[in-house]
Amino acid sequence: MAARREKYDRRQREVVSIAAALFARRGFQATSMDELSEATGLRSGGLYHYIGSKRALLLQIFSELMDPLLEQAAAIDSGTPEQQLRELVRVWVRHIEAHLDHMAVFAQERHAIEREPEWEAVRASRDAFEAILASKLRANGITDRLQHFALLGMVNHTATWVNPNGRLSADQIADGYCDMILK
Amino acid sequence: MAARREKYDRRQREVVSIAAALFARRGFQATSMDELSEATGLRSGGLYHYIGSKRALLLQIFSELMDPLLEQAAAIDSGTPEQQLRELVRVWVRHIEAHLDHMAVFAQERHAIEREPEWEAVRASRDAFEAILASKLRANGITDRLQHFALLGMVNHTATWVNPNGRLSADQIADGYCDMILK
DNA sequence: ACTTATACCGAACGCTCGTTATAAAAACGG
């Protein structure tokens, strides 16, 4: 009964992971349920046993991306202002490096996230994270909107070029960004 | 004859512009030809008199974004290395501010641009621009990949928050970015 | 005035999509 539930959950997470990889490469709308069926080995009936709908799959991907990051960010509260900011950016870049597919889907569906009422919770999570970022910047004497946006831009853009097996580690990248912002 | 051609071209550019705005807000795949029909005031038959296909519309949007920017960037060759880099970023941010819809579509369809053979020319334009950027950075003693990507990230991300009627001008934004990179 | 080319319409086509109803099969509890 409990073992049953766990197996179900594991398979569900597997489906979401496969879907994220597929959506990242081919695009959300361009990926058909047939392709997802082939990639998972489940026929459409079995697929819908694990996911409510294609849309719900998107929400799951967004949640897996935003929720743990927000939680980690909110937990940072010890050390000097500079240490806290640096830790935040490190956590952030690490999270991105670990969720490249999720990031690609997120960036691709930005237009939907921004406008549709359905994704209000996703927008709220993002705004909450950006509020934490702004407060850590403020604690370091940085109140300029331009620097806030610049940091957001460079960090989020990392997802498009970073290689988890490359020479630069996530922490090295994060430190490099902080150096630019903090002069 | 010539006036006829000119009117046709003007209407065609108008259709592309309306399509870019629609794609930026609703997404390329999510926008139907019916919606485009309603937005332009042309029925499907008339629409296809001006555009080859929905795909061709995308290519047109990409070209309008990349080609003029690349041309302006390639023309920069006078002044000190720092002046040239600053001028490049200014031109770049100005171009983005003037093509917000195009940028949104471009970002949204990145996955397709990156992989499909159809968009090889678009990739080539983008790579050519980034090569120019790299050379201007190198002339300023910046050879670090991280700083190159950071600049790319912050500038491209500008499209998601900049307001052409806001307090910050494109040139002010560009100068702020250069200050961060050049220390 | 008559021919020709252009601008646009409206209906229909063939196809694919996400989703679901139904039912068989497998896994489990007693």
Added chain:
DNA sequence: CCGTTTTTATAACGAGCGTTCGGTATAAGT
């Protein structure tokens, strides 16, 4: 080993998609 619930397969659905095509009205060229 039976009965029940969970998991998977099959087939079909109604809708919506991008595109085409025959046709009409308008304007240009002569």
